[in-house]
Amino acid sequence: YADLERAQRRLIQGERLAALGEMSAVVAHEVRNPLGVIFNSLGSLRRLVRASGDAKMLLDIVGEEADRLNRIVGDLLDFARPSTPELRPEPLERVVEDAVGAALAQRSAGVEVARDLDPSLPPVPMDPRLVRQAVLNVAVNAVQAMPHGGRLTLRTRRAGEEALLEIEDTGAGIPAEVRERIFEPFFTTKASGTGLGLAVVRRIVEGHGGTVGVRSAPGEGTVFSLRFPLGRAPVEKGPAMG
Numbered sequence: 001y002a003d004l005e006r007a008q009r010r011l012i013q014g015e016r017l018a019a020l021g022e023m024s025a026v027v028a029h030e031v032r033n034p035l036g037v038i039f040n041s042l043g044s045l046r047r048l049v050r051a052s053g054d055a056k057m058l059l060d061i062v063g064e065e066a067d068r069l070n071r072i073v074g075d076l077l078d079f080a081r082p083s084t085p086e087l088r089p090e091p092l093e094r095v096v097e098d099a100v101g102a103a104l105a106q107r108s109a110g111v112e113v114a115r116d117l118d119p120s121l122p123p124v125p126m127d128p129r130l131v132r133q134a135v136l137n138v139a140v141n142a143v144q145a146m147p148h149g150g151r152l153t154l155r156t157r158r159a160g161e162e163a164l165l166e167i168e169d170t171g172a173g174i175p176a177e178v179r180e181r182i183f184e185p186f187f188t189t190k191a192s193g194t195g196l197g198l199a200v201v202r203r204i205v206e207g208h209g210g211t212v213g214v215r216s217a218p219g220e221g222t223v224f225s226l227r228f229p230l231g232r233a234p235v236e237k238g239p240a241m242g
Helices: 002-048 053-080 092-106 130-146 197-207
Strands: 088-090 111-117 124-126 149-159 162-169 211-216 224-227
Touching: 002 053, 053 124, 088 130, 088 162, 088 224, 092 124, 092 130, 092 149, 092 162, 124 130, 124 224, 130 162, 130 197, 130 224, 197 211, 197 224
Parallel strands: 111 149
Antiparallel strands: 088 124, 149 162, 162 224, 211 224
């Protein structure tokens, strides 16, 4: 009975995520067209009018909010896009370095990077584009958790038949009541967040047959752990979202 109950919960959750993915794709595509018109109009206005004072401030506000809306649309499309991985052996370290470099390029003031990467870790069967996206999402969260600087630690090692990646920050940590929900789609504690970044991470990692977890306590930082199987086929996840 317990196994049946768990299977039923997984089925309901899968159907719910599929519906959310379809809805996200529709909303994102509908918003992207008028958003393009806004960007083009802003560009034209800035060329035609030498704005200053309040006019320049208002144009800048419209531009900033349009950029924020564009990021939200990007998050929705990432969530809705089918993510069936095309596996090939790739060095995990290279993908991690690329993703973390992109995260630091967005905001890295005062962030120190420490590495504890196992050189003997064999190539991991992965879709490098998808894994890069998952690592990037976690790394961006880690950097944002340290607005006044801190240390970002990257660790890789072999754990049995899995490759383990840990990404640790020295931020404020995540309260227990929030930690239970951080992988839920659309759940966020950020004023400007969509709550889709970590949902995408979980979907990508589980699509590779792996698992994602988190350890954290207020005031003690956070560690995200991503595990990828070495040599196993990815778990079949049913219909793609979107």
